[in-house]
Every structure is written in C-alpha cells, then in structure tokens.
Amino acid sequence: xxxxxxxxxxxxxxxxxxxxxxxxxxxxxxxxxxxxxxxxxxxxxxxxxxxxxxxxxxxxxxxxxxxxxxxxxxxxxxxxxxxxxxxxxxxxxxxxxxxxxxxxxxxxxxxxxxxxxxxxxxxxxxxxxxxxxxxxxxxxxxxxxxxxxxxxxxxxxxxxxxxxxxxxxxxxxxxxxxxxxxxxxxxxxxxxxxxxxxxxxxxxxxxxxxxxxxxxxxxxxxxxxxxxxxxxxxxxxxxxxxxxxxxxxxxxxxxxxxxxxxxxxxxxxxxxxxxxxxxxxxxxxxxxxxxxxxxxxxxxxxxxxxxxxxxxxxxxxxxxxxxxxxxxxxxxxxxxxxxxxxxxxxxxxxxxxxxxxxxxxxxxxxxxxxxxxxxxxxxxxxxxxxxxxxxxxxxxxxxxxxxxxxxxxxxxxxxxxxxxxxxxxxxxxxxxxxxxxxxxxxxxxxxxxxxxxxxxxxxxxxxxxxxxxxxxxxxxxxxxxxxxxxxxxxxxxxxxxxxxxxxxxxxxxxxxxxxxxxxxxxxxxxxxxxxxxxxxxxxxxxxxxxxxxxxxxxxxxxxxxxxxxxxxxxxxxxxxxxxxxxxxxxxxxxxxxxxxxxxxxxxxxxxxxxxxxxxxxxxxxxxxxxxxxxxxxxxxxxxxxxxxxxxxxxxxxxxxxxxxxxxxxxxxxxxxxxxxxxxxxxxxxxxxxxxxxxxxxxxxxxxxxxxxxxxxxxxxxxxxxxxxxxxxxxxxxxxxxxxxxxxxxxxxxxxxxxxxxxxxxxxxxxxxxxxxxxxxxxxxxxxxxxxxxxxxxxxxxxxxxxxxxxxxxxxxxxxxxxxxxxxxxxxxxxxxxxxxxxxxxxxxxxxxxxxxxxxxxxxxxxxxxxxxxxxxxxxxxxxxxxxxxx
Numbered sequence: 001x002x003x004x005x006x007x008x009x010x011x012x013x014x015x016x017x018x019x020x021x022x023x024x025x026x027x028x029x030x031x032x033x034x035x036x037x038x039x040x041x042x043x044x045x046x047x048x049x050x051x052x053x054x055x056x057x058x059x060x061x062x063x064x065x066x067x068x069x070x071x072x073x074x075x076x077x078x079x080x081x082x083x084x085x086x087x088x089x090x091x092x093x094x095x096x097x098x099x100x101x102x103x104x105x106x107x108x109x110x111x112x113x114x115x116x117x118x119x120x121x122x123x124x125x126x127x128x129x130x131x132x133x134x135x136x137x138x139x140x141x142x143x144x145x146x147x148x149x150x151x152x153x154x155x156x157x158x159x160x161x162x163x164x165x166x167x168x169x170x171x172x173x174x175x176x177x178x179x180x181x182x183x184x185x186x187x188x189x190x191x192x193x194x195x196x197x198x199x200x201x202x203x204x205x206x207x208x209x210x211x212x213x214x215x216x217x218x219x220x221x222x223x224x225x226x227x228x229x230x231x232x233x234x235x236x237x238x239x240x241x242x243x244x245x246x247x248x249x250x251x252x253x254x255x256x257x258x259x260x261x262x263x264x265x266x267x268x269x270x271x272x273x274x275x276x277x278x279x280x281x282x283x284x285x286x287x288x289x290x291x292x293x294x295x296x297x298x299x300x301x302x303x304x305x306x307x308x309x310x311x312x313x314x315x316x317x318x319x320x321x322x323x324x325x326x327x328x329x330x331x332x333x334x335x336x337x338x339x340x341x342x343x344x345x346x347x348x349x350x351x352x353x354x355x356x357x358x359x360x361x362x363x364x365x366x367x368x369x370x371x372x373x374x375x376x377x378x379x380x381x382x383x384x385x386x387x388x389x390x391x392x393x394x395x396x397x398x399x400x401x402x403x404x405x406x407x408x409x410x411x412x413x414x415x416x417x418x419x420x421x422x423x424x425x426x427x428x429x430x431x432x433x434x435x436x437x438x439x440x441x442x443x444x445x446x447x448x449x450x451x452x453x454x455x456x457x458x459x460x461x462x463x464x465x466x467x468x469x470x471x472x473x474x475x476x477x478x479x480x481x482x483x484x485x486x487x488x489x490x491x492x493x494x495x496x497x498x499x500x501x502x503x504x505x506x507x508x509x510x511x512x513x514x515x516x517x518x519x520x521x522x523x524x525x526x527x528x529x530x531x532x533x534x535x536x537x538x539x540x541x542x543x544x545x546x547x548x549x550x551x552x553x554x555x556x557x558x559x560x561x562x563x564x565x566x567x568x569x570x571x572x573x574x575x576x577x578x579x580x581x582x583x584x585x586x587x588x589x590x591x592x593x594x595x596x597x598x599x600x601x602x603x604x605x606x607x608x609x610x611x612x613x614x615x616x617x618x619x620x621x622x623x624x625x626x627x628x629x630x631x632x633x634x635x636x637x638x639x640x641x642x643x644x645x646x647x648x649x650x651x652x653x654x655x656x657x658x659x660x661x662x663x664x665x666x667x668x669x670x671x672x673x674x675x676x677x678x679x680x681x682x683x684x685x686x687x688x689x690x691x692x693x694x695x696x697x698x699x700x701x702x703x704x705x706x707x708x709x710x711x712x713x714x715x716x717x718x719x720x721x722x723x724x725x726x727x728x729x730x731x732x733x734x735x736x737x738x739x740x741x742x743x744x745x746x747x748x749x750x751x752x753x754x755x756x757x758x759x760x761x762x763x764x765x766x767x768x769x770x771x772x773x774x775x776x777x778x779x780x781x782x783x784x785x786x787x788x789x790x791x792x793x794x795x796x797x798x799x800x801x802x803x804x805x806x807x808x809x810x811x812x813x814x815x816x817x818x819x820x821x822x823x824x825x826x827x828x829x830x831x832x833x834x835x836x837x838x839x840x841x842x843x844x845x846x847x848x849x850x851x852x853x854x855x856x857x858x859x860x861x862x863x864x865x866x867x868x869x870x871x872x873x874x875x876x877x878x879x880x881x882x883x884x885x886x
Contacts, residue, residue, distance in 0.1 A: 043074040044082060064090045077119065077127040085160070086113030108153055114160035122167045124307050152186040169349060169378055174202040176213070184224065192234065193222045201240075205377065214277075215241050229253040233262070243277045244268070245297065257306035262299075269294040271322040271336070293322025293336065309347040316341050331398040335362040352377045356385075363399055366390040368414075381422040387414040393444065410444025410457065416464050435464035453479040453517055462489070471506065479517030480564075484509045502551050508558040515565045518547075548606045553580040563591070568631070570598065582607040596622035596647070604658070611658035619650045624680060638675070646680025646707065654716065667719040677710040689747075689787065689794040696798055699759035705730060723749075732756055739787070747794065749787040757781045757807050760800060767804075767811050775814070781807045 049068035070084040091108040119127045162175040177200060184193035197218040203211040220236035232250040239245070249262035266273050274295040299315040317340045325332035339357030353375040360369030368389030375382040394409040416437025424432040444457040461472040474485040487506030555578045563570040575589035583605040591598045602615035619627070624644045627634045656668035682705045684694035694702040712726040725738040732755070739749030757764050757779040768776035783803045789795035 045072045062092055073127050076125055080119065080127060081115065081117060082127055084115045085111050106152065108155060110156045111160060112158045114157065116160065116162045118164045120166045120168060124168060154183045156181045170205055172204045175199045189227050191224050193224055195220050195222060241277060243273050257304040259304050260311045261302040265298045266296055269296045271295040271319060271324060274319060275324060288327040289324055291322065291324040293320060295319045295322060303347045310344065310349050312347050313342065313344045326401055329398055329401065331363060331395060333361050333363055333399050349378045350376060363392065363395045366392050384419045386417050389414065411442050414439040435469065437464050480512060480514045481517045482511050503553045505555050508556045510560040513560050513563045548579060548582045548584055550582050594622040594626045596620050613658055614655040617652040617654065619648065621647050621649065621678065624648045644680040644682060647678040649676040649678060650674060669716040671716050673714050675712050675714065677707050680707040688792065692794060692796045696796060745791040747787050747789060751785040751787065753783040753785065754780055755783055760803055760807065763804055764807055767807055770811055770815060
C-alpha cells in the first residue's frame with residue numbers, strides 16, 4: 001500500500017510539474033500560432049502586450065490570457081480600432097496547446113476593460129464584415145470558421161464600452177460600462193442561455209438624442225436553436241431606469257437578412273412608470289410619490305432587417321388624466337394627458353414618423369400643451385408643432401425634485417404654430433419656415449456660468465409671422481446693468497432646436513452698463529508667468545475674464561447713458577458692433593470721457609484663452625490730470641503726465657493682448673501714438689522727475705512753464721516706448737528731448753537745453769566778462785541732461801562741466817575771431833592809405849593824370865606852369881620820405 005501511495009504521489013508530482021512547465025514550453029509557439037492564424041485569415045492587425053498560459057486555474061481546461069490587446073482594421077476602415085481591452089481570457093482544451101492544431105475551440109471567454117467599436121459607412125460597408133473588404137486577399141468565411149469554433153459554456157463582458165455608428169442612417173448607439181454575463185451550452189443544438197446585463201444607454205438619431213445615459217438592466221433566459229439560428233425570449237424583465245418592460249418574441253438570423261418579431265409592454269400601468277423614465281440626474285428619488293391615473297408603454301416590432309428594411313413598428317405611450325405629487329413638495333402636476341406614437345408601417349426607414357396627439361398638463365391654474373408630428377426622420381424631417389399655454393418655470397421646482405443648483409424662474413406664454421423641414425433650417429432657407437403666433441417670457445432668471453450675476457429678463461416678447469421673427473421687446477437686468485433691445489431674429493428655430501448661433505439685427509440701449517457684471521470667474525490657481533515680472537499696477541489681479549458669448553452672430557446699433565469700465569465712466573455712448581465667433585468689431589464709437597471726446601474703431605476677440613484687440617483710438621480735448629489718474633495706459637506711455645494740468649489730444653493705433661480684467665497687457669503692445677498737448681500748466685511737486693529738474697535747474701522755474709501746441713510721436717514694441725525727438729521753445733530757451741522707457745518704467749532719455757550762458761552761474765559769468773555786455777547777453781550754450789532710473793526714483797545727471805567747456809571754447813574762438821577782425825581792419829586801413837599816397841605821387845609825376853574831381857588852387861597859372869610844379873612837388877616828397885625812412 002505504501003508503495004502504491006508513493007507511486008501515486010510521484011505521478012501527481014510529475015503531473016503537477018508538467019502542468020507548471022508546459023506553459024513555458026509551449027508559450028512562444030502558441031503565441032506565434034495565434035497571431036499567424038488571426039493575421040493571415042482576417043484583414044486586421046492584432047497585437048497584445050503580454051500572453052500568459054495556465055493549466056491549473058481551470059483544469060482540465062487551459063487558460064490563455066492576453067493583456068492590453070488591440071484589433072485594428074485594414075481598408076476601407078484602415079487604422080480604426082475594432083476592439084481593445086485590458087484583459088481577454090480564453091479557455092480551451094489542454095491538448096490544443098500540446099498538438100497546436102486547428103481549429104481552436106474556445107470553451108469560455110472573459111473580456112474586461114474593453115472597447116468595441118462597430119461602424120457602418122455611407123456605402124453600407126461594416127468594419128466587422130471581412131467578407132466585403134476591398135483588400136487583395138478576400139477572406140473566406142468558411143476558412144475562418146475552420147480555424148475557430150465555439151463550444152461556450154459561459155462568458156463574461158465587464159467594464160466595457162460598446163459603440164455602434166451607422167453613418168448612412170445617422171444612428172449612434174452607445175453602451176457604457178457594460179456588465180454582461182451568460183451561461184449556456186453552445187455545443188448543443190438546442191439550449192437555454194441565462195444572461196444578466198446592466199449598462200447605461202445613449203441613443204442619437206439624425207442629431208436628436210432620444211436616450212441620454214439611461215440605466216438599462218435585463219435579466220433574460222434566451223432559448224437558442226443553433227440549427228435555425230433562432231433566439232427566443234423565455235423569461236425576462238428589462239428596466240429603463242426603473243421603468244419595467246417585459247419582452248416576448250424572437251430574433252432569427254438568415255444568410256440574407258434577420259427576422260424580428262418582438263412585443264413588449266409595461267407589467268403595470270401605474271403613472272409612476274412615467275417618472276421612472278426620467279433620468280435619475282433630474283429626479284433624485286421616487287419614494288413616497290403619490291400618483292393617480294395611468295401610464296402605459298406598448299410596442300410591437302416585427303419584420304426583416306437588411307440593407308433596405310428595418311422592422312415595422314408601432315410603439316404607443318399613453319396616459320389619461322394622471323397626476324403626481326412628491327411628499328416634500330408643495331404643488332402637484334395634474335390633468336396629465338399623453339398620447340404619443342412612434343410608427344413605421346412600411347419597413348422603410350424614411351417612413352418612420354412621430355405623432356404627438358397630445359401632451360398637456362396643468363400646474364395650479366397654468367395649462368400648457370403640445371400637439372404635432374415629425375415625419376420623414378431619416379431624409380428631411382418635417383416638423384409640425386403647436387404650442388399653447390402658460391408655463392411658470394419657477395413652479396417646476398415646487399413640483400419636481402430638481403437639482404439644488406438648478407435655479408429656474410419666469411413665466412413663458414405661447415400661442416404659436418411652427419411648420420418647417422430640417423433641410424430648410426440647415427440651409428438657412430427661412431422663407432420655407434411657417435411660423436405664426438406670439439411667445440413671451442417674463443420674470444425669467446438665469447443662474448449659470450455664462451454670467452457673473454443672475455440674468456433677469458423682466459419682459460421679452462417675440463412675434464412670429466411667415467416673413468420673419470421679430471423681437472418686439474427685451475428688458476433685462478444683471479448686477480447693476482440694465483438692457484433694452486428690439487430687432488429681427490433670423491434663425492430663432494435652429495437656435496432653440498440645435499443650439500446654433502443666434503443671428504439677428506438689433507437695437508440695444510442701456511441706462512447704466514457695468515462691464516464688471518460680465519466678468520466670468522475662472523478656475524486659475526497661479527498667475528501668468530509674464531505678469532509676475534510686471535509692475536503690480538499693470539498686472540491683472542482678478543481671476544475673472546470677459547467672454548463674448550459664442551452663440552451670438554448679431555449686429556447691434558447701441559447707445560448707453562453711462563458705461564462703467566474699471567474706474568472710468570463713459571457717457572453718451574453711441575456706436576455699432578458686429579459680434580460673431582466670439583469677436584466684436586466696433587465702428588463709429590463715440591463717447592464723452594474725461595471732459596473730452598473718445599472715438600474708436602477696431603475689434604476685440606475672446607475666442608482664444610487670451611483675449612486680443614486691434615484698435616484705432618482717438619481722445620479729443622481730454623483733461624490731462626484726469627486721464628493720468630484714470631488710465632493706466634497713459635501713465636505707461638507718459639509717466640510725467642501727472643505733473644501737467646491742461647488739455648490733450650491723442651490718437652493711438654494699437655494691437656496686443658488683454659488681461660483678465662480687460663485692460664491691455666503692456667508687454668504685448670504694438671503700434672504708435674500721436675500726442676498733442678493743446679495747453680498745460682506744470683506742477684513740479686506732483687512728479688519726482690519734474691521736481692528734481694526744477695530743483696536742480698533754478699533758472700528753469702517750471703512753475704511758470706506754459707505748454708502749448710506740443711506735438712510728438714511714440715512707438716510701441718516689445719514692452720518699450722520710443723519717443724521721437726521733441727523740440728519746444730519757451731522764453732529764451734529751446735528744449736529738445738528724445739529717448740525711451742520700458743514696461744517697468746526704466747527710463748533712458750536725453751534732453752538738451754539751449755539756454756542763455758549766464759544761467760550757468762559764476763563760472764559762466766566770469767567767462768562772459770571777456771565779452772561786451774551786448775555779446776554776453778546774447779551768448780547761448782547747450783546744457784546736456786541725462787535721465788535714467790525709474791519713474792519713482794529718477795536719476796537726473798546735468799552735465800554743467802560739458803556746457804562750461806563748450807562755452808569756454810566758444811568764447812576763445814570768439815576772441816580769436818575778434819582779434820583777427822581788428823588786424824584785418826588795421827591792415828585794410830594801411831593798404832588804403834598807401835594806395836592814396838601812391839596815387840598822389842603818380843599824379844605829381846604825370847601832370848596829365850588828374851583826378852576828375854580835383855579843383856585847381858591857382859587858376860592864374862598856365863597849364864605848363866602847373867605841370868612843372870606838380871613834378872617838382874612829387875619828386876620832393878618822394879625823396880624826402882625816403883630819407884625819413886632811412
């Protein structure tokens with residue numbers, strides 16, 4: 001006996017060892033076999049990160065596990081992921097691993113963390129149908145069947161998303177977080193499959209969302225006849241949210257089509273079933289709800305499914321004189337009548353239609369109802385709706401347990417008919433839209449992220465007619481801002497139905513408009529790095545930003561009595577603005593500002609994360625002192641402006657980024673400005689730089705400076721302002737200035753004062769004493785001044801030494817010039833005298849030379865006598881002078 005036990009133990013140990021070692025022995029060859037089998041026989045590329053084999057976990061079966069796998073399709077869906085997952089586990093016979101023969105028979109599988117994407121394109125080709133691919137090697141279905149076979153006894157799909165998208169029909173079905181298990185025996189011809197399913201379902205058709213994250217559960221026993229490929233509902237119960245449905249019927253698969261015959265209905269007719277269909281996000285609980293009346297859902301779906309047909313259907317939703325009341329809420333909804341049907345009588349998808357016989361209810365004394373129909377779903381939906389009644393939005397929260405943060409208020413009244421086709425809406429053929437009647441909304445309050453404060457519409461009225469939709473009146477309040485508007489709305493229906501842009505032409509008026517009311521808070525945790533290096537007075541300190549609503553495509557003629565922007569008050573505003581794509585283009589804008597007039601044109605865009613602007617701005621006859629005090633921008637371009645009191649004209653051409661508080665980011669500015677000081681007085685004590693200049697240059701006495709008609713131009717780039725040379729004449733001085741300063745107000749300016757030399761002090765006066773009083777009084781010299789440092793701590797360097805040196809050199813040059821002038825004068829006098837004496841001598845030597853102006857002294861002498869006398873006298877003088885010279 002011991003020997004038998006010993007042999008048995010050894011055999012078990014060897015078997016256990018083989019079970020442990022076999023996966024390592026055959027892992028590599030099996031991995032190659034799997035990839036070869038799949039990639040050679042299907043137009044897909046299959047990859048996985050890791051393959052594991054176990055012979056112990058499901059003994060006597062073997063288990064193959066694939067981690068992080070993917071299946072990517074080839075043309076015509078090249079690059080699309082058909083399936084992927086975190087883990088795929090397959091069970092099959094152990095001998096298949098050892099013999100490595102096909103077919104590979106799968107006994108069980110489990111998919112976890114998967115994604116399955118099924119797609120049909122506009123040509124009707126499916127990404128899972130390998131027999132219809134356009135690849136060179138067409139995959140034969142029989143060949144695939146010979147390589148794989150199913151003998152399932154159980155399977156599971158967990159934490160998996162399944163998406164189905166049919167481009168041709170415009171259907172999108174999404175199953176999220178699928179939890180599905182099944183037990184049965186697929187190796188038998190006839191058997192039963194016991195399944196449990198839970199998922200959230202979203203269903204959209206032609207842009208209309210019919211289900212949105214609805215929770216669906218299904219516990220069903222399905223009879224399987226694999227010979228006829230017929231699957232029948234035996235025992236089952238499905239739930240949509242908490243609405244229970246029971247199914248009966250079958251689905252049968254044929255080679256060319258699928259045959260469907262299914263009936264379903266609610267097991268009870270309690271009106272509470274209606275509330276159970278509403279998504280749980282909106283209704284928190286149903287415990288204790290008191291209901292009267294009925295609510296029933298009955299449906300029949302039957303017919304074949306192929307490339308042309310869908311099943312015929314007749315789905316009825318009805319309720320008759322129902323009501324409900326939540327125990328903790330003060331009001332009830334009563335007189336509820338519902339008669340809605342979704343039908344298709346031909347099996348052609350284009351013939352599906354929705355009939356709304358009635359859908360009406362009453363809250364207190366307010367009744368509201370809708371009737372109508374929607375035909376031709378898939379091609380060009382034809383909508384015919386009638387709305388009539390009064391709906392107090394504020395009462396909804398007294399009837400339904402809506403979310404705590406969902407605030408509704410206002411009274412909506414409608415008596416209108418709308419008839420249109422969706423193609424006309426999409427192509428903006430509004431002449432084909434029939435709309436008649438009136439609608440109004442009063443005391444409406446919106447609370448949401450789009451506005452900083454509650455947006456209160458006190459009254460708005462809209463009239464509908466076949467030509468257009470007119471906004472008769474619109475009165476609203478938000479924060480301290482009031483708005484009044486009227487105009488024409490061009491696409492009200494697509495705005496309401498599809499959330500498209502609101503287009504229109506409006507006139508807008510505001511008595512008081514506060515820009516701060518439209519600042520939207522942002523979830524920012526740190527300041528922009530660029531702003532950290534900027535002077536605190538220039539950096540944005542609010543985590544708010546102004547956003548132009550993206551749904552607006554409108555033109556506005558606006559006027560406002562007062563607009564409050566930061567610390568500015570603009571009055572008597574008029575202008576035109578066109579808004580589209582989160583961009584406002586402004587023209588003909590005028591406003592009273594700072595005692596003068598503001599005019600501007602340009603645009604502002606909030607489409608990007610950083611708002612941007614391009615503007616031409618003009619200020620006429622504004623008060624300099626108020627401009628400096630209220631506009632950071634003026635302090636940036638003219639840091640000494642606070643020392644002036646007077647009037648200013650200026651024109652800017654600017655572009656750049658805006659801070660969150662809608663002020664310009666100075667470091668991004670590009671452009672130029674023309675500054676014209678019309679007239680101004682100077683108060684040196686109000687500015688450190690001007691005060692320093694006034695103290696160091698006593699002769700200047702800036703308190704008496706009167707500025708008038710000063711013109712200069714500045715250039716903006718890379719956070720710097722470059723001033724072009726400025727020249728100004730004041731009294732007996734001429735002033736020139738040029739240079740630049742930076743974003744942080746670091747200055748680099750050069751000034752030259754052309755002043756009377758006497759202003760330089762004693763040393764200059766001593767030099768001037770070498771000149772005549774008249775010359776000293778008129779003598780001017782250039783005094784260089786260098787300005788650096790910051791606006792708060794300026795550094796002024798007055799180069800008096802250079803001026804004295806220049807004055808000395810000038811005086812020396814002047815004295816040299818004067819001495820030369822005297823020498824030249826003496827020389828000229830001597831030359832003139834010699835010329836005169838020589839002339840006299842020549843006249844004596846040559847009696848015939850006679851000055852035509854000379855007058856005879858002795859008229860009695862003869863001509864001969866006079867000539868002799870002249871010769872004697874000339875010789876006497878000539879020789880006489882020669883002796884004296886020796």
